[in-house]
Amino acid sequence: MAFLAPAAAPVTPRRLVATSTGTSLAGRPRVCGAPRRHAASMSASAGSSPPPVVRVPRTPSNAPLEVRGPTDAPPDYTAIDEELRSRVLLSAFRNALIEELAPVPPPANLSPGFNGSMELVSALSAKYNNRPRDLTAGSLRVLYSLFPEWILVAFRNSFAVALPGVSARLNAAVTSLTSRWLMGPNTLNEGGKGVLVERCRYLEATGCVSTCVNGCKVPTETFLKEGLGVDLWMQPNYDTFECQFSFGTKPPPVAEDPAFDAGCMGQCKVAQQRMRVEAGRRCTGNDAAAMDRGKQ
Numbered sequence: 001m002a003f004l005a006p007a008a009a010p011v012t013p014r015r016l017v018a019t020s021t022g023t024s025l026a027g028r029p030r031v032c033g034a035p036r037r038h039a040a041s042m043s044a045s046a047g048s049s050p051p052p053v054v055r056v057p058r059t060p061s062n063a064p065l066e067v068r069g070p071t072d073a074p075p076d077y078t079a080i081d082e083e084l085r086s087r088v089l090l091s092a093f094r095n096a097l098i099e100e101l102a103p104v105p106p107p108a109n110l111s112p113g114f115n116g117s118m119e120l121v122s123a124l125s126a127k128y129n130n131r132p133r134d135l136t137a138g139s140l141r142v143l144y145s146l147f148p149e150w151i152l153v154a155f156r157n158s159f160a161v162a163l164p165g166v167s168a169r170l171n172a173a174v175t176s177l178t179s180r181w182l183m184g185p186n187t188l189n190e191g192g193k194g195v196l197v198e199r200c201r202y203l204e205a206t207g208c209v210s211t212c213v214n215g216c217k218v219p220t221e222t223f224l225k226e227g228l229g230v231d232l233w234m235q236p237n238y239d240t241f242e243c244q245f246s247f248g249t250k251p252p253p254v255a256e257d258p259a260f261d262a263g264c265m266g267q268c269k270v271a272q273q274r275m276r277v278e279a280g281r282r283c284t285g286n287d288a289a290a291m292d293r294g295k296q
Contacts, residue, residue: 067266069241074204075184081113086181093117093182096142097124114181118205122269125211132214139219144227152227160229168193168248171230175245183243195245203241207267212236213259221251238262 080086090113097120098106104127110116128135159167169192176188176195184201188194203212217234224232224247233251235244236259254260264271 065264065266065268065271068238069204069207069265069267070199074201075199077114077181077184077201080180080184083181085178089178090114090117090181092146093142094120096145097121099145100124100138100142101127114201114205118202121202121206121211121215125206125208125215132210135211135214136218136222139215140222143219143223147227156227156229164230164248165193167228167230171224171228171232172245172247175247189244190246193247193249195247197243197245199241200236200243203236203238203243207265207269208271209238209262209265209268212238217259235259238265 081090094117097117101120101123104123107119107123111119124138125135128138155167159170172188172190172193172195176186179195179197180186182202183197184199186195186197189196202216206212206215217236221232221234224230231248231250233246233249235246237243251257266272
């Protein structure tokens with residue numbers, strides 16, 4: 001998720017609900033462990049287009065799970081985590097996740113810092129398991145809860161409408177400065193309108209394509225477009241864990257976006273559990289080997 005600095009004063013979350021007016025998406029993508037296809041029908045405001053909440057392709061129960069991503073140890077994020085900016089943003093994100101989880105209580109013995117936030121993200125994914133539309137709606141509510149509406153309106157009117165190029169560069173610069181605690185180091189590119197995340201900390205921590213797509217990519221793209229009036233195309237790479245943010249660029253249709261055409265990863269706990277249930281047996285051979293690697 002791309003974050004700007006949240007407001008200092010408490011903000012009442014803008015509650016988003018699913019409606020029955022969504023357009024149908026006839027794509028292949030599915031969520032981990034879910035065989036059906038369905039379209040999004042939730043929007044951030046009245047009259048706006050529904051976000052393309054979709055399902056990512058699941059790996060068949062008789063196929064081995066493939067552990068993907070970098071093979072070396074994750075970077076040391078201690079210096080980033082100790083920054084005041086990181087602590088403030090992490091606290092705001094953590095509190096918003098806890099509120100969105102309600103009435104489900106937070107996980108017992110919640111870890112401190114970033115790890116605890118990822119435990120909350122996993123809990124949110126579990127709450128909306130097999131319901132990607134609701135996961136996207138919940139993640140979008142988390143984003144909206146961090147901003148008073150007047151800031152969004154002022155930005156849309158002052159920059160997004162009148163100065164789209166400046167708006168794209170401004171969002172890229174702010175995202176680059178304020179998202180390192182969540183996604184790790186990054187660099188500005190694409191003439192100042194892009195941000196390249198070198199190794200997404202969020203994706204590596206969750207290890208889940210569905211959480212990446214339905215809990216980060218789609219809600220962030222939707223929030224930027226509907227909340228701030230800025231097009232954004234996020235392009236995660238599931239082999240390197242890089243992620244390219246292209247501000248001012250409209251995302252392609254779901255059927256043409258590679259992010260929706262990836263199967264479950266071996267390190268994904270949801271996919272592991274699904275394969276155990278669907279196979280109806282103890283995991284052996286390649287399945288067990290893949291899961292063991294995912295635990296390392």
